[in-house]
Amino acid sequence: MSRLDTRPMPAPSAGGPRSPSRFTRPGWGALITVLVLGGMAVHGVSRLDLSPERLLNAPARTWDFLSRGFPPATDRIPNLAEAMLETIEMAIIGTALGVLFSLPIALLAARNTTPHSWVHVAAKSLLTVMRSVPDLVWAMVFVVSVGLGPIAGILTIMVDTIGFAGRFFAERIEELDRGPIDALRSTGATRLSVMACAVIPTAFPSFTGTSLYCLEKSVRGAAVLGLVGAGGIGVELNVAFQLRQFDTAMTIIIMILVVVLLAERLSGVARKRMLDGGASVR
Amino acid sequence: MNRVTSATHSTRALDTAAGGMIGVRGLAHRYPDGTQALDGIDLAVATGEAVVLLGHNASGKSTLLKALTRLIEPTAGAITLDGTDVIAAGPRELRDVRRRVGTVFQSINLVDQVSVLSNVIHGSLGRQSSPRNWFAWMAATDTRDEAMECLERVGLAPFAARRADQLSGGQRQRVAIARVLMQRSRIVLADEPVAALDPRAGREVMDLLWRIVTEEKLTLVCSLHQLELAESYGDRVVALKNGRLLLDGRIGDLSRDDLAALYTVDVAPAGDTR
Ligand SMILES: Nc1ncnc2c1ncn2[C@@H]1O[C@H](COP(=O)(O)OP(=O)(O)OP(=O)(O)O)[C@@H](O)[C@H]1O
Ligand SMILES: [Mg+2]
Numbered sequence: 001m002s003r004l005d006t007r008p009m010p011a012p013s014a015g016g017p018r019s020p021s022r023f024t025r026p027g028w029g030a031l032i033t034v035l036v037l038g039g040m041a042v043h044g045v046s047r048l049d050l051s052p053e054r055l056l057n058a059p060a061r062t063w064d065f066l067s068r069g070f071p072p073a074t075d076r077i078p079n080l081a082e083a084m085l086e087t088i089e090m091a092i093i094g095t096a097l098g099v100l101f102s103l104p105i106a107l108l109a110a111r112n113t114t115p116h117s118w119v120h121v122a123a124k125s126l127l128t129v130m131r132s133v134p135d136l137v138w139a140m141v142f143v144v145s146v147g148l149g150p151i152a153g154i155l156t157i158m159v160d161t162i163g164f165a166g167r168f169f170a171e172r173i174e175e176l177d178r179g180p181i182d183a184l185r186s187t188g189a190t191r192l193s194v195m196a197c198a199v200i201p202t203a204f205p206s207f208t209g210t211s212l213y214c215l216e217k218s219v220r221g222a223a224v225l226g227l228v229g230a231g232g233i234g235v236e237l238n239v240a241f242q243l244r245q246f247d248t249a250m251t252i253i254i255m256i257l258v259v260v261l262l263a264e265r266l267s268g269v270a271r272k273r274m275l276d277g278g279a280s281v282r
Numbered sequence: 283m284n285r286v287t288s289a290t291h292s293t294r295a296l297d298t299a300a301g302g303m304i305g306v307r308g309l310a311h312r313y314p315d316g317t318q319a320l321d322g323i324d325l326a327v328a329t330g331e332a333v334v335l336l337g338h339n340a341s342g343k344s345t346l347l348k349a350l351t352r353l354i355e356p357t358a359g360a361i362t363l364d365g366t367d368v369i370a371a372g373p374r375e376l377r378d379v380r381r382r383v384g385t386v387f388q389s390i391n392l393v394d395q396v397s398v399l400s401n402v403i404h405g406s407l408g409r410q411s412s413p414r415n416w417f418a419w420m421a422a423t424d425t426r427d428e429a430m431e432c433l434e435r436v437g438l439a440p441f442a443a444r445r446a447d448q449l450s451g452g453q454r455q456r457v458a459i460a461r462v463l464m465q466r467s468r469i470v471l472a473d474e475p476v477a478a479l480d481p482r483a484g485r486e487v488m489d490l491l492w493r494i495v496t497e498e499k500l501t502l503v504c505s506l507h508q509l510e511l512a513e514s515y516g517d518r519v520v521a522l523k524n525g526r527l528l529l530d531g532r533i534g535d536l537s538r539d540d541l542a543a544l545y546t547v548d549v550a551p552a553g554d555t556r
Contacts, residue, residue, distance in 0.1 A: 182353050183391035183458070187465050188381030188408025196416045197404050201395040 069250035076248055080236055084255050087232035090153040090225070091218040091263075097154070098161025098218075099211045103200075105162060106169030112181075113173055113195055127170070130163030135221050139230040150231030157218045157225075165214050172206045173199055208274050212267040219263040223256045302362075303329045303469055303501040304350070309359030311342075311349050319345040321525045323359070327501055332492075334516030334533065335505035338545050342525040343505040344388055347471045350503075351380045364468055381408030384462030386472040386491070388505075390454045394447035398438065398457050401446050402429040405464030418442075432463040436490055452483030459491055470495060472504040476511070484508070488515055509541070 107113045109123035138159050142152035180198040189197065200207075226234020233252055240249040304327035311320040319342045327333050337343050348354040350361060352368060361368040366379045384405075392401050399418040406425060407415050414420045418429070433439045436456040441449060446457065455475055462470055475491060476484030492515050495502045506512050512519060513533055521529040521544050529540055 179387065179389050179391035180393045182348070183385070183387060183393070183461075184404060184407070185353055186351060186380055186383070186385040187405050187461070188377040188379070189404070190377065190407075190411050193407045193411055193413075193416065196413065197396075197400075197407070198393055201393050204395055 065246050068244075068246040071247065072251040072254060073245070073247040074251070077251065080233065080248075080252060080255060083226075083233045083236050084259060086150055087153075087222045087226075087234075088219060088259065090150050090232055091157060091215065091222040094154040094157025094222070095161050095211070095215045095218045098158040099165055099207075099214060101158070102162045102166035102169055103207070105166045106173060107195055107199070109166065109170040110173035112176075113191075113199060115191075123166075124170070127163055127166040130159050131167060132163075135160045135225070136228055139225045139228045143229045148229040148231075152229070153222060153225045153231035156230055157222060160221060161214045161218060164217070165210050168210045169203070169207060172203050172210075176202055205274070209271055212271050216260075216263050216267050220260050223260070302326045303331070303364055304503065305360075305362035306350070307360045309346070309349060309361065310357050311345050311354060312357045319525050320349065320356070323522075323525075323527055325520060325527070325530075327503060329501055330499050331518060332495060332502040332504070332516050333518050333520055334512040335503055335520050335522065336507075336509075336512060336529075336544060337505070337522035341522040343522060344473050345525075346522065347385070347473045347503065347505065350471060351383050351385065352376060353385075377408060381465060382467050383469045383471060384465045384467035384500075386455070386458050386462060386470065386475045388473040388475075388477050390451065390458055390478060392446040392454055392457055394445070396446060397442065398433065398444050398446055398449065399426065399429055399442040401457055402432050402442075402460045402464050405429075405432075405461035408465060429460075429464055432460040433457075435463060435494070436460045450483075452479050452487060455479065455487050456490060459487070459494065463494060467500070469501045470503075472502065474505050474507060477507065484511070491515075 105123050105127065108115070108119050109127060111120055114120035114123070135156055139152060139156040142155045146152050146155065176199060180202055181194060184194040184198040222232050222234075224234045224237075226232045226236065227238050229235065233256065237249060237252045240246070240252060304325065306323055306325040309320055309323040309325075310318070312318045323346060335343050335346070345354060349356045350363065350368070352361075356369070359369070363379050364382050366375065368376070368379055371379060393404070397418050400416075403415050403418055403421050403425060406428070410425070414422060415425060418426060421429075430439060430442060433442055436459050438449075438453060438456055438460065441453065446454065449457065455478075459475075470491070472491060476487050479487060488511055491502075491504070494500070504515070506515075516533050519529060519531060519533050519536060520527065521540075523544060528544060529536075
């Protein structure tokens, strides 16, 4: 064009796509949700029985616990170490069993590998129940069914791990690249073979990562299962608090801290070794 | 060049469907999002014939090749492969048909986390669905030997123990060809087998595929973008445009106008019928 076009720009409404407005008013649903949550918080605080005397006494009582806790008791360390070992072993056995069982359940639960939509719903619901009931509640149930001790603890950790790992495995399986799966299907392989040869190997790095994380989580969880009698160091912790032997309690707390940190470190190192760090963005 | 009209193509399909290796009639596929990727495809391929499938990007080539063995479930139409009605086949029959059809994919689908040898052995799963064939270390000795022979034929025997993701693109595609060999199929469907490769590796892979197809007297349908490759490897050209059959004829008869028609894409993708 040789001449400048001096006609005014057409108004946006006249033609051309309009960009969406920048802000949208939150819907009624969001508003009601915020009001309900806020109301519950206010109501909860009003029922807390926050007497001034209680608040004033708290620092002194905490100080009492700390001053009696230090120096931590050393006389019972051999016994406590044994209980700690039991805790770690409970975590390892429970996690191993849990990871083992969560794999087939995940294959039944993932939409792309399930044999039937009903099985998908059933497996998913099972995982939801296992995950949603808190582990201390599972522990109480298992203490009732198999009695006090580490077996109840192992079962608790197993169920907790299945609920967690099963869900993550299933989600991972659902988002797998379909390429290798199609390649196996195209050879005439059975569904089972496709799962064994394409699904599991391609999802394997993510499975190992999740399993290591579960182990970490189980060590932490196993430490408190003894509070309801499901074996491990938690039993000792419970007794120490009830007898107000705060120096022993402090020893146990420090031991738990060390073991949990160690577990985190070890699983971090193992993850790095196995997954060779993944793709660098540097 | 035979410009396809509804009259000629349907009669052609009827003529050759009887003794042919691949017979397709009225094949259509619509993706769940509404994209009509294939629309009324009729095709008949005789035993031992090599067909080159041409078409612009998104014309439906990959969808067609996957729909033939129901890796993608067609929404309409009839398919016969090697005498078997694919659409009517039950799960067991379908696996048997797939066993007889080797597929080489555009996206070079290997299982990256296992060895090259395991990937080749996977080709035998349609014949012997034994868990021993899941991984190379579990497989029977004669299965391993056969897989090694297949690797030898694609020139990759020294790489058998490597993890599949430690090969170059061209090597990976040759492993996929070795897997097809292991399958002992009668038909090969190759979806732009050289799309991800440089010209020289592409030539090598095509030469290899072509040699195997002629040696084993296989029936081939191979989609390609490179016309010069199409000229050296195909007897016959079938072209798709927007999910419909546009051309079907001898490769030498292809005119400039035909090509122009093939690669001018309509502004509105006609495949999208929403
Ligand atoms: N999974 C999918 N869901 C929805 N639409 C799809 C899907 N896969 C492909 N399509 C669409 O179907 C049409 C045909 O795609 P297809 O992959 O068969 O084309 P193609 O001829 O193989 O293209 P190219 O040459 O790029 O490989 C395209 O419009 C594409 O966007
Ligand atoms: Mg394609």
